Amino acid sequence: xxxxxxxxxxxxxxxxxxxxxxxxxxxxxxxxxxxxxxxxxxxxxxxxxxxxxxxxxxxxxxxxxxxxxxxxxxxxxxxxxxxxxxxxxxxxxxxxxxxxxxxxxxxxxxxxxxxxxxxxxxxxxxxxxxxxxxxxxxxxxxxxxxxxxxxxxxxxxxxxxxxxxxxxxxxxxxxxxxxxxxxxxxxxxxxxxxxxxxxxxxxxxxxxxxxxxxxxxxxxxxxxxxxxxxxxxxxxxxxxxxxxxxxx
Numbered sequence: 001x002x003x004x005x006x007x008x009x010x011x012x013x014x015x016x017x018x019x020x021x022x023x024x025x026x027x028x029x030x031x032x033x034x035x036x037x038x039x040x041x042x043x044x045x046x047x048x049x050x051x052x053x054x055x056x057x058x059x060x061x062x063x064x065x066x067x068x069x070x071x072x073x074x075x076x077x078x079x080x081x082x083x084x085x086x087x088x089x090x091x092x093x094x095x096x097x098x099x100x101x102x103x104x105x106x107x108x109x110x111x112x113x114x115x116x117x118x119x120x121x122x123x124x125x126x127x128x129x130x131x132x133x134x135x136x137x138x139x140x141x142x143x144x145x146x147x148x149x150x151x152x153x154x155x156x157x158x159x160x161x162x163x164x165x166x167x168x169x170x171x172x173x174x175x176x177x178x179x180x181x182x183x184x185x186x187x188x189x190x191x192x193x194x195x196x197x198x199x200x201x202x203x204x205x206x207x208x209x210x211x212x213x214x215x216x217x218x219x220x221x222x223x224x225x226x227x228x229x230x231x232x233x234x235x236x237x238x239x240x241x242x243x244x245x246x247x248x
Contacts (some may be wrong), residue, residue, distance in 0.1 A: 006044055007037040017175060018109050021047055029106040042140035047104045052101045055099035062091045083136035090122070097122035112128075113171055120167040120188070124160040127192035131156030140206075159195055162174040163188040 008029040012020055020033055027047040027148040030037065042052045075081050101119035105112040135152045143149045172185035194201075 004040060004223055007033060007041050007088040009044065009046060016109060021104070031106055032108060033106045035104065035107065041106070042103055043098060048105070052099055053100040055095040055102065059099060061232065062088060062095070066092055083132040086132040087129045088168060090126040094122040094126040110150075116171065117168045121164050123189065124164040124167070124192065126154050126161070127196060128153075128160040130196045134196055134199055138203075140199060143199070143202075156192070156195065159192050161193055 001144075007030060009026065010030065012025050014031035015028045015031050019028060022124070024047045025184070027045065029046055030040050033041070042049060042056075050099060066085075069075060069081075070085065074083075098119045101115035105115040131153050135149065137150055139152075167185050170181045170188065175180040
């Protein structure tokens with residue numbers, strides 16, 4: 001009978017420095033884990049368990065929403081719905097890719113870099129997907145059909161490409177200059193968020209008080225805004241309260 005044994009967890013001093021996480025002292029997986037060990041470790045309390053499951057579960061929620069909306073009557077025939085479809089596709093892809101990245105990042109140092117390169121690419125693709133519904137549904141009236149409106153999505157595509165390269169590059173100076181690396185990566189994550197939300201920022205600062213209130217009530221666009229911010233901060237629970245996420 002096949003017997004599966006959960007992998008042994010290690011202390012921070014037992015793994016190469018490239019695997020170290022800020023303020024995390026225990027719960028590290030073997031840096032030469034097999035693919036099966038990586039999958040089994042997702043059922044242990046490791047330093048990646050929270051990241052794995054907080055990306056895996058939303059994947060299925062977004063997939064369910066995509067299937068529910070796309071199966072509705074007239075969804076495909078109405079062009080008004082297409083920007084929402086473009087948003088939902090990377091909304092399903094990004095958390096799944098990030099889940100896989102956190103799951104298999106302990107197979108080797110090289111695999112770790114490759115996994116996170118894919119993670120950063122998926123995040124940038126998600127920010128590009130967000131630009132489509134913003135351009136279609138959230139543009140201020142004064143911007144419609146203007147130069148900024150016409151260039152909004154192409155500029156978001158350029159941002160996605162540049163920020164993917166910047167975030168991937170930030171891994172190379174990580175050991176020698178961790179502060180500089182963190183600044184680069186934070187900028188690569190924050191800039192697309194700020195750019196995509198330009199229509200909302202404009203509405204919040206350049207309109208009357210009544211319009212201001214209407215813009216900032218919890219509409220679907222505002223919930224999407226917060227969703228972008230939450231997903232653009234990978235690992236925020238353990239970085240703000242690292243002691244709460246250490247495996248015992």
